[in-house]
Amino acid sequence: MKQGFYSILPFAVGAAAYGFAFGVLAAQSGFPWWGVALMSVAVHAGSSQIVAVDRFAADGLLIGAVLAGVALNLRYLGIIASLGKILKDVPLRWKLLAIHITGDENWALTMARNARDPAIGIRFLIGSGLTLIVTWTVSTSLGALIGQSIPNLASYGLGFAFTAAFIAMARAMWRGRQDIAPWVVSFMVTLLLVRLELESAYAILLGSLAGVAIAAITRRFQQRRTAR
Template sequence: MKIGAVAILPLAMGAAVYGFAFGLLAAQVGFPWWGVGLMSALVHAGSSQIVAVEQFASTGDVLSAVFAGAALNLRYVGIVASLSEVLNGLSLRKKLVAIHMTGDENWALTMAERAKSPDVGAAFLLGSGMVMISVWITSTALGAVIGAALPNLERFGLGFAFTAAFIAMARGLWQGRSQALPWLVAAGATIAAISLGAPKAYGVVVGVLCGLSAIHLARRVKEAVT
Protein backbone atom coordinates (compact mmCIF):
# COMPACT_ATOMS: atom_id res chain seq x y z
CA MET A 1 0.00 0.00 0.00
CA LYS A 2 2.87 2.36 0.78
CA ILE A 3 4.24 2.06 -2.77
CA GLY A 4 0.89 3.05 -4.26
CA ALA A 5 0.48 5.92 -1.79
CA VAL A 6 3.86 7.38 -2.72
CA ALA A 7 3.49 6.81 -6.47
CA ILE A 8 0.17 8.66 -6.64
CA LEU A 9 1.43 11.84 -4.91
CA PRO A 10 2.18 13.83 -8.10
CA LEU A 11 -1.29 13.06 -9.47
CA ALA A 12 -2.84 13.80 -6.09
CA MET A 13 -1.29 17.26 -6.06
CA GLY A 14 -2.80 17.93 -9.48
CA ALA A 15 -6.18 16.67 -8.29
CA ALA A 16 -5.94 18.97 -5.27
CA VAL A 17 -5.71 22.00 -7.56
CA TYR A 18 -8.87 21.30 -9.53
CA GLY A 19 -10.55 19.92 -6.40
CA PHE A 20 -9.94 23.29 -4.77
CA ALA A 21 -11.32 25.04 -7.86
CA PHE A 22 -14.37 22.77 -7.80
CA GLY A 23 -14.97 23.63 -4.15
CA LEU A 24 -14.74 27.35 -4.90
CA LEU A 25 -17.31 27.20 -7.68
CA ALA A 26 -19.61 24.80 -5.82
CA ALA A 27 -19.74 27.30 -2.96
CA GLN A 28 -20.59 30.04 -5.45
CA VAL A 29 -23.79 28.24 -6.48
CA GLY A 30 -24.89 27.64 -2.90
CA PHE A 31 -23.30 24.38 -1.73
CA PRO A 32 -22.11 24.56 1.92
CA TRP A 33 -18.54 23.43 2.62
CA TRP A 34 -19.73 20.40 4.59
CA GLY A 35 -22.04 19.43 1.73
CA VAL A 36 -19.15 19.60 -0.71
CA GLY A 37 -16.96 17.51 1.58
CA LEU A 38 -19.73 14.96 2.11
CA MET A 39 -20.34 14.75 -1.64
CA SER A 40 -16.64 14.17 -2.23
CA ALA A 41 -16.54 11.40 0.38
CA LEU A 42 -19.66 9.60 -0.84
CA VAL A 43 -19.32 10.09 -4.59
CA HIS A 44 -15.54 10.42 -5.02
CA ALA A 45 -15.84 11.11 -8.75
CA GLY A 46 -14.63 14.55 -9.75
CA SER A 47 -16.15 14.69 -13.23
CA SER A 48 -19.56 13.51 -12.00
CA GLN A 49 -19.52 16.04 -9.16
CA ILE A 50 -18.64 18.81 -11.59
CA VAL A 51 -21.49 17.85 -13.93
CA ALA A 52 -23.93 17.59 -11.02
CA VAL A 53 -23.00 21.04 -9.69
CA GLU A 54 -23.18 22.59 -13.17
CA GLN A 55 -26.60 21.01 -13.69
CA PHE A 56 -27.81 22.32 -10.34
CA ALA A 57 -26.45 25.79 -11.11
CA SER A 58 -28.28 25.95 -14.45
CA THR A 59 -31.60 24.34 -13.41
CA GLY A 60 -31.79 24.53 -9.62
CA ASP A 61 -33.17 20.99 -9.65
CA VAL A 62 -31.39 18.67 -7.20
CA LEU A 63 -32.88 15.50 -8.70
CA SER A 64 -31.72 16.29 -12.24
CA ALA A 65 -28.26 17.17 -10.89
CA VAL A 66 -28.01 13.82 -9.10
CA PHE A 67 -29.23 11.98 -12.19
CA ALA A 68 -26.75 13.75 -14.47
CA GLY A 69 -23.85 12.91 -12.17
CA ALA A 70 -24.98 9.30 -11.85
CA ALA A 71 -25.28 8.97 -15.63
CA LEU A 72 -21.71 10.11 -16.11
CA ASN A 73 -20.58 7.64 -13.47
CA LEU A 74 -21.74 4.78 -15.70
CA ARG A 75 -18.23 4.81 -17.15
CA TYR A 76 -17.11 3.12 -13.94
CA VAL A 77 -18.82 -0.05 -15.10
CA GLY A 78 -15.95 -0.48 -17.55
CA ILE A 79 -13.35 0.59 -15.01
CA VAL A 80 -14.56 -1.87 -12.38
CA ALA A 81 -14.70 -4.65 -14.98
CA SER A 82 -11.05 -3.99 -15.83
CA LEU A 83 -10.12 -4.49 -12.16
CA SER A 84 -11.48 -8.04 -11.90
CA GLU A 85 -8.00 -9.60 -11.83
CA VAL A 86 -6.60 -6.91 -9.53
CA LEU A 87 -9.32 -7.49 -6.92
CA ASN A 88 -9.35 -11.25 -7.24
CA GLY A 89 -8.98 -12.94 -3.84
CA LEU A 90 -10.23 -10.03 -1.73
CA SER A 91 -13.27 -10.31 0.51
CA LEU A 92 -16.47 -8.63 -0.65
CA ARG A 93 -16.02 -5.85 1.92
CA LYS A 94 -12.50 -5.07 0.73
CA LYS A 95 -13.62 -5.20 -2.90
CA LEU A 96 -16.35 -2.64 -2.22
CA VAL A 97 -13.88 -0.38 -0.37
CA ALA A 98 -11.37 -0.67 -3.22
CA ILE A 99 -14.03 0.10 -5.83
CA HIS A 100 -15.18 3.18 -3.90
CA MET A 101 -11.61 4.43 -3.63
CA THR A 102 -10.99 3.91 -7.34
CA GLY A 103 -10.86 7.12 -9.33
CA ASP A 104 -9.60 7.97 -12.79
CA GLU A 105 -6.09 8.80 -11.60
CA ASN A 106 -5.30 5.86 -9.33
CA TRP A 107 -7.02 3.41 -11.69
CA ALA A 108 -4.92 4.65 -14.63
CA LEU A 109 -1.73 4.55 -12.54
CA THR A 110 -2.48 1.06 -11.23
CA MET A 111 -3.17 -0.31 -14.69
CA ALA A 112 -0.05 1.37 -16.10
CA GLU A 113 2.15 -0.06 -13.33
CA ARG A 114 0.49 -3.46 -13.65
CA ALA A 115 1.36 -3.49 -17.35
CA LYS A 116 5.02 -3.15 -16.33
CA SER A 117 4.83 -5.64 -13.47
CA PRO A 118 2.02 -8.19 -12.96
CA ASP A 119 2.81 -8.19 -9.23
CA VAL A 120 1.14 -4.79 -8.88
CA GLY A 121 -2.32 -5.43 -7.49
CA ALA A 122 -4.94 -4.55 -4.89
CA ALA A 123 -2.48 -3.16 -2.33
CA PHE A 124 -1.22 -0.60 -4.85
CA LEU A 125 -4.78 0.33 -5.81
CA LEU A 126 -5.86 0.73 -2.18
CA GLY A 127 -2.80 2.72 -1.15
CA SER A 128 -3.11 5.15 -4.04
CA GLY A 129 -6.88 5.33 -3.56
CA MET A 130 -6.59 6.24 0.13
CA VAL A 131 -4.34 9.15 -0.75
CA MET A 132 -6.56 10.33 -3.60
CA ILE A 133 -9.83 10.28 -1.67
CA SER A 134 -8.22 12.05 1.32
CA VAL A 135 -6.75 14.77 -0.88
CA TRP A 136 -9.99 15.15 -2.83
CA ILE A 137 -12.19 15.55 0.26
CA THR A 138 -9.79 18.01 1.87
CA SER A 139 -9.20 20.16 -1.23
CA THR A 140 -12.86 20.40 -2.25
CA ALA A 141 -14.05 21.24 1.27
CA LEU A 142 -11.29 23.83 1.70
CA GLY A 143 -12.18 25.38 -1.65
CA ALA A 144 -15.81 25.62 -0.57
CA VAL A 145 -14.87 27.29 2.72
CA ILE A 146 -12.88 29.97 0.92
CA GLY A 147 -15.33 30.25 -1.99
CA ALA A 148 -18.21 31.06 0.35
CA ALA A 149 -16.32 34.13 1.59
CA LEU A 150 -15.24 35.45 -1.82
CA PRO A 151 -17.11 37.30 -4.61
CA ASN A 152 -18.11 35.71 -7.93
CA LEU A 153 -15.06 33.85 -9.22
CA GLU A 154 -16.32 32.84 -12.68
CA ARG A 155 -14.85 35.98 -14.20
CA PHE A 156 -11.36 34.72 -13.30
CA GLY A 157 -11.84 31.72 -15.59
CA LEU A 158 -11.57 29.08 -12.87
CA GLY A 159 -14.16 26.98 -14.67
CA PHE A 160 -11.47 26.10 -17.22
CA ALA A 161 -9.60 24.23 -14.47
CA PHE A 162 -11.98 21.31 -15.00
CA THR A 163 -11.41 21.24 -18.76
CA ALA A 164 -7.66 21.42 -18.23
CA ALA A 165 -7.84 18.56 -15.71
CA PHE A 166 -9.75 16.35 -18.16
CA ILE A 167 -7.23 17.10 -20.92
CA ALA A 168 -4.37 16.18 -18.59
CA MET A 169 -6.05 12.91 -17.58
CA ALA A 170 -6.77 12.02 -21.20
CA ARG A 171 -3.15 12.67 -22.15
CA GLY A 172 -1.99 10.39 -19.37
CA LEU A 173 -4.27 7.57 -20.58
CA TRP A 174 -3.15 7.81 -24.22
CA GLN A 175 -0.96 4.84 -25.10
CA GLY A 176 -0.41 5.26 -28.82
CA ARG A 177 -2.10 5.10 -32.20
CA SER A 178 -3.57 1.68 -31.50
CA GLN A 179 -6.15 3.47 -29.33
CA ALA A 180 -7.10 6.00 -31.99
CA LEU A 181 -10.25 4.22 -33.23
CA PRO A 182 -12.18 4.01 -29.93
CA TRP A 183 -11.10 7.53 -28.97
CA LEU A 184 -12.31 8.93 -32.30
CA VAL A 185 -15.55 6.97 -32.10
CA ALA A 186 -16.18 8.15 -28.53
CA ALA A 187 -15.42 11.78 -29.41
CA GLY A 188 -17.56 11.69 -32.55
CA ALA A 189 -20.51 10.09 -30.77
CA THR A 190 -20.32 12.60 -27.91
CA ILE A 191 -20.20 15.59 -30.27
CA ALA A 192 -23.07 14.18 -32.34
CA ALA A 193 -25.25 13.53 -29.29
CA ILE A 194 -24.71 17.03 -27.88
CA SER A 195 -25.25 18.60 -31.32
CA LEU A 196 -28.62 16.82 -31.48
CA GLY A 197 -29.63 18.42 -28.21
CA ALA A 198 -28.71 15.79 -25.61
CA PRO A 199 -27.51 17.12 -22.24
CA LYS A 200 -23.72 17.13 -21.96
CA ALA A 201 -23.67 14.41 -19.29
CA TYR A 202 -25.65 12.03 -21.48
CA GLY A 203 -23.54 12.93 -24.49
CA VAL A 204 -20.48 11.76 -22.59
CA VAL A 205 -22.23 8.51 -21.63
CA VAL A 206 -23.16 7.90 -25.28
CA GLY A 207 -19.53 8.49 -26.23
CA VAL A 208 -18.28 6.04 -23.59
CA LEU A 209 -20.69 3.32 -24.70
CA CYS A 210 -19.78 3.81 -28.36
CA GLY A 211 -16.07 3.79 -27.55
CA LEU A 212 -16.42 0.56 -25.58
CA SER A 213 -18.39 -0.96 -28.46
CA ALA A 214 -15.60 0.01 -30.85
CA ILE A 215 -13.03 -1.69 -28.62
CA HIS A 216 -15.15 -4.84 -28.45
CA LEU A 217 -15.67 -4.97 -32.21
CA ALA A 218 -11.96 -4.34 -32.87
CA ARG A 219 -11.03 -7.23 -30.58
CA ARG A 220 -13.54 -9.53 -32.27
CA VAL A 221 -12.16 -8.65 -35.68
CA LYS A 222 -8.59 -9.22 -34.48
CA GLU A 223 -9.51 -12.61 -33.01
CA ALA A 224 -11.26 -13.60 -36.22
CA VAL A 225 -8.23 -12.67 -38.31
CA THR A 226 -5.76 -14.51 -36.09
Protein backbone atom coordinates (compact mmCIF):
# COMPACT_ATOMS: atom_id res chain seq x y z
CA MET A 1 0.00 0.00 0.00
CA LYS A 2 2.86 2.35 0.76
CA GLN A 3 4.05 2.24 -2.85
CA GLY A 4 0.61 3.26 -4.09
CA PHE A 5 0.40 6.01 -1.49
CA TYR A 6 3.63 7.69 -2.62
CA SER A 7 3.23 7.04 -6.35
CA ILE A 8 -0.10 8.88 -6.57
CA LEU A 9 1.04 12.02 -4.69
CA PRO A 10 1.76 14.13 -7.84
CA PHE A 11 -1.79 13.44 -9.06
CA ALA A 12 -3.17 14.15 -5.57
CA VAL A 13 -1.75 17.70 -5.77
CA GLY A 14 -3.83 18.36 -8.88
CA ALA A 15 -6.88 16.78 -7.25
CA ALA A 16 -6.43 19.02 -4.19
CA ALA A 17 -6.43 22.21 -6.28
CA TYR A 18 -9.46 20.98 -8.21
CA GLY A 19 -11.21 19.94 -5.00
CA PHE A 20 -10.58 23.24 -3.25
CA ALA A 21 -12.07 25.18 -6.16
CA PHE A 22 -15.08 22.86 -6.23
CA GLY A 23 -15.60 23.33 -2.48
CA VAL A 24 -15.64 27.13 -2.88
CA LEU A 25 -18.16 26.89 -5.72
CA ALA A 26 -20.38 24.46 -3.83
CA ALA A 27 -20.41 26.66 -0.71
CA GLN A 28 -21.34 29.72 -2.75
CA SER A 29 -24.19 27.71 -4.31
CA GLY A 30 -25.65 27.12 -0.84
CA PHE A 31 -24.06 23.84 0.25
CA PRO A 32 -22.78 23.64 3.87
CA TRP A 33 -19.19 22.48 4.33
CA TRP A 34 -20.28 19.29 6.06
CA GLY A 35 -22.57 18.50 3.12
CA VAL A 36 -19.65 18.94 0.74
CA ALA A 37 -17.47 16.68 2.94
CA LEU A 38 -20.17 14.00 3.11
CA MET A 39 -20.65 14.13 -0.66
CA SER A 40 -16.91 13.82 -1.24
CA VAL A 41 -16.65 10.73 0.97
CA ALA A 42 -19.82 9.07 -0.34
CA VAL A 43 -19.54 9.95 -4.05
CA HIS A 44 -15.81 10.55 -4.56
CA ALA A 45 -16.14 11.62 -8.19
CA GLY A 46 -15.29 15.20 -9.05
CA SER A 47 -17.06 15.52 -12.38
CA SER A 48 -20.34 14.02 -11.17
CA GLN A 49 -20.24 16.15 -8.00
CA ILE A 50 -19.84 19.30 -10.12
CA VAL A 51 -22.78 18.31 -12.32
CA ALA A 52 -24.93 17.41 -9.29
CA VAL A 53 -24.22 20.71 -7.51
CA ASP A 54 -24.78 22.66 -10.73
CA ARG A 55 -28.18 21.00 -11.26
CA PHE A 56 -29.19 21.56 -7.64
CA ALA A 57 -28.14 25.22 -7.79
CA ALA A 58 -30.13 25.68 -11.01
CA ASP A 59 -33.52 24.28 -9.95
CA GLY A 60 -33.22 23.16 -6.32
CA LEU A 61 -34.39 19.63 -7.13
CA LEU A 62 -32.41 16.96 -5.30
CA ILE A 63 -33.59 14.10 -7.53
CA GLY A 64 -32.37 15.93 -10.65
CA ALA A 65 -28.96 16.47 -9.05
CA VAL A 66 -28.71 12.80 -8.05
CA LEU A 67 -29.73 11.50 -11.48
CA ALA A 68 -27.27 13.82 -13.22
CA GLY A 69 -24.43 12.62 -11.00
CA VAL A 70 -25.34 8.95 -11.44
CA ALA A 71 -25.54 9.30 -15.22
CA LEU A 72 -22.06 10.80 -15.39
CA ASN A 73 -20.68 8.07 -13.12
CA LEU A 74 -21.85 5.24 -15.38
CA ARG A 75 -18.42 5.28 -17.02
CA TYR A 76 -17.08 3.67 -13.84
CA LEU A 77 -18.82 0.43 -14.79
CA GLY A 78 -16.23 0.00 -17.52
CA ILE A 79 -13.39 1.01 -15.21
CA ILE A 80 -14.41 -1.51 -12.55
CA ALA A 81 -14.85 -4.23 -15.18
CA SER A 82 -11.26 -3.66 -16.33
CA LEU A 83 -10.05 -4.38 -12.77
CA GLY A 84 -11.38 -7.94 -12.89
CA LYS A 85 -7.91 -9.52 -12.92
CA ILE A 86 -6.68 -7.38 -10.03
CA LEU A 87 -9.80 -7.94 -7.90
CA LYS A 88 -9.91 -11.68 -8.53
CA ASP A 89 -9.62 -13.80 -5.34
CA VAL A 90 -9.78 -10.66 -3.15
CA PRO A 91 -12.15 -10.80 -0.11
CA LEU A 92 -15.47 -9.02 -0.66
CA ARG A 93 -14.83 -6.25 1.90
CA TRP A 94 -11.58 -5.31 0.14
CA LYS A 95 -13.27 -5.44 -3.24
CA LEU A 96 -15.97 -3.04 -2.06
CA LEU A 97 -13.39 -0.67 -0.58
CA ALA A 98 -11.27 -0.77 -3.74
CA ILE A 99 -14.28 -0.13 -5.98
CA HIS A 100 -15.40 2.84 -3.91
CA ILE A 101 -12.02 4.59 -3.77
CA THR A 102 -11.07 3.91 -7.39
CA GLY A 103 -10.86 7.11 -9.41
CA ASP A 104 -9.56 7.97 -12.85
CA GLU A 105 -6.04 8.72 -11.61
CA ASN A 106 -5.31 5.70 -9.42
CA TRP A 107 -7.08 3.36 -11.86
CA ALA A 108 -4.89 4.54 -14.76
CA LEU A 109 -1.72 4.43 -12.65
CA THR A 110 -2.50 0.96 -11.28
CA MET A 111 -3.27 -0.46 -14.72
CA ALA A 112 -0.08 1.02 -16.18
CA ARG A 113 2.07 -0.36 -13.35
CA ASN A 114 0.33 -3.74 -13.48
CA ALA A 115 1.04 -4.02 -17.23
CA ARG A 116 4.76 -3.72 -16.47
CA ASP A 117 4.72 -5.73 -13.24
CA PRO A 118 1.84 -8.19 -12.61
CA ALA A 119 2.73 -8.15 -8.89
CA ILE A 120 1.29 -4.63 -8.69
CA GLY A 121 -2.33 -5.13 -7.76
CA ILE A 122 -4.92 -4.65 -5.04
CA ARG A 123 -2.57 -3.20 -2.42
CA PHE A 124 -1.29 -0.56 -4.82
CA LEU A 125 -4.85 0.27 -5.94
CA ILE A 126 -6.11 0.67 -2.37
CA GLY A 127 -3.06 2.62 -1.19
CA SER A 128 -3.31 5.12 -4.02
CA GLY A 129 -7.09 5.29 -3.69
CA LEU A 130 -6.93 6.10 0.02
CA THR A 131 -4.53 8.95 -0.72
CA LEU A 132 -6.90 10.38 -3.32
CA ILE A 133 -10.11 10.14 -1.30
CA VAL A 134 -8.51 11.72 1.78
CA THR A 135 -6.96 14.50 -0.32
CA TRP A 136 -10.22 15.10 -2.17
CA THR A 137 -12.35 15.19 0.98
CA VAL A 138 -10.02 17.50 2.90
CA SER A 139 -9.54 19.90 -0.02
CA THR A 140 -13.24 20.14 -0.90
CA SER A 141 -14.19 20.64 2.76
CA LEU A 142 -11.54 23.34 3.21
CA GLY A 143 -12.71 25.06 0.03
CA ALA A 144 -16.30 25.01 1.29
CA LEU A 145 -15.30 26.46 4.65
CA ILE A 146 -13.38 29.31 3.02
CA GLY A 147 -15.97 29.77 0.27
CA GLN A 148 -18.57 30.79 2.86
CA SER A 149 -16.48 33.79 3.90
CA ILE A 150 -15.23 35.21 0.58
CA PRO A 151 -17.10 37.32 -2.03
CA ASN A 152 -19.28 35.40 -4.44
CA LEU A 153 -17.28 34.50 -7.54
CA ALA A 154 -20.29 35.23 -9.77
CA SER A 155 -19.75 38.94 -9.09
CA TYR A 156 -16.42 38.62 -10.91
CA GLY A 157 -17.98 36.91 -13.90
CA LEU A 158 -16.97 33.49 -12.64
CA GLY A 159 -20.27 31.64 -12.54
CA PHE A 160 -20.50 28.03 -11.37
CA ALA A 161 -20.66 26.37 -14.79
CA PHE A 162 -17.82 28.49 -16.20
CA THR A 163 -15.48 27.96 -13.25
CA ALA A 164 -16.29 24.25 -13.04
CA ALA A 165 -15.50 23.83 -16.73
CA PHE A 166 -12.22 25.69 -16.32
CA ILE A 167 -10.96 23.71 -13.32
CA ALA A 168 -12.02 20.41 -14.93
CA MET A 169 -10.02 21.33 -18.04
CA ALA A 170 -7.04 22.48 -15.97
CA ARG A 171 -7.07 19.27 -13.94
CA ALA A 172 -7.03 17.18 -17.11
CA MET A 173 -3.94 19.10 -18.27
CA TRP A 174 -2.01 18.51 -15.01
CA ARG A 175 1.07 16.31 -15.34
CA GLY A 176 3.34 17.71 -12.63
CA ARG A 177 4.99 20.82 -11.23
CA GLN A 178 6.09 21.89 -14.72
CA ASP A 179 2.46 22.73 -15.46
CA ILE A 180 2.12 25.35 -12.71
CA ALA A 181 3.15 28.25 -14.99
CA PRO A 182 0.74 27.26 -17.83
CA TRP A 183 -2.02 26.85 -15.25
CA VAL A 184 -1.46 30.32 -13.81
CA VAL A 185 -1.24 31.94 -17.25
CA SER A 186 -4.39 30.16 -18.45
CA PHE A 187 -6.33 31.30 -15.40
CA MET A 188 -5.13 34.91 -15.49
CA VAL A 189 -5.77 35.32 -19.23
CA THR A 190 -9.20 33.69 -18.94
CA LEU A 191 -10.13 35.84 -15.94
CA LEU A 192 -9.00 39.02 -17.76
CA LEU A 193 -11.05 38.16 -20.83
CA VAL A 194 -14.13 37.40 -18.74
CA ARG A 195 -13.74 40.74 -16.97
CA LEU A 196 -13.59 42.36 -20.41
CA GLU A 197 -16.99 40.72 -21.02
CA LEU A 198 -15.83 38.23 -23.65
CA GLU A 199 -18.09 35.18 -24.02
CA SER A 200 -17.02 32.59 -21.41
CA ALA A 201 -16.47 29.80 -23.94
CA TYR A 202 -14.11 31.97 -25.98
CA ALA A 203 -12.35 33.18 -22.83
CA ILE A 204 -11.64 29.58 -21.79
CA LEU A 205 -10.43 28.72 -25.29
CA LEU A 206 -8.07 31.70 -25.54
CA GLY A 207 -6.86 31.20 -21.97
CA SER A 208 -6.09 27.56 -22.78
CA LEU A 209 -4.17 28.56 -25.89
CA ALA A 210 -2.12 31.01 -23.83
CA GLY A 211 -1.32 28.23 -21.36
CA VAL A 212 -0.32 25.87 -24.18
CA ALA A 213 1.94 28.56 -25.62
CA ILE A 214 3.67 29.06 -22.27
CA ALA A 215 4.08 25.29 -21.90
CA ALA A 216 5.68 25.06 -25.37
CA ILE A 217 8.04 27.97 -24.64
CA THR A 218 9.03 26.49 -21.27
CA ARG A 219 9.64 23.05 -22.80
CA ARG A 220 11.80 24.52 -25.58
CA PHE A 221 13.81 26.52 -23.05
CA GLN A 222 14.40 23.40 -20.96
CA GLN A 223 15.49 21.43 -24.03
CA ARG A 224 18.03 24.12 -24.94
CA ARG A 225 19.41 24.10 -21.42
CA THR A 226 19.71 20.30 -21.49
CA ALA A 227 21.46 20.41 -24.90
CA ARG A 228 24.19 22.75 -23.61
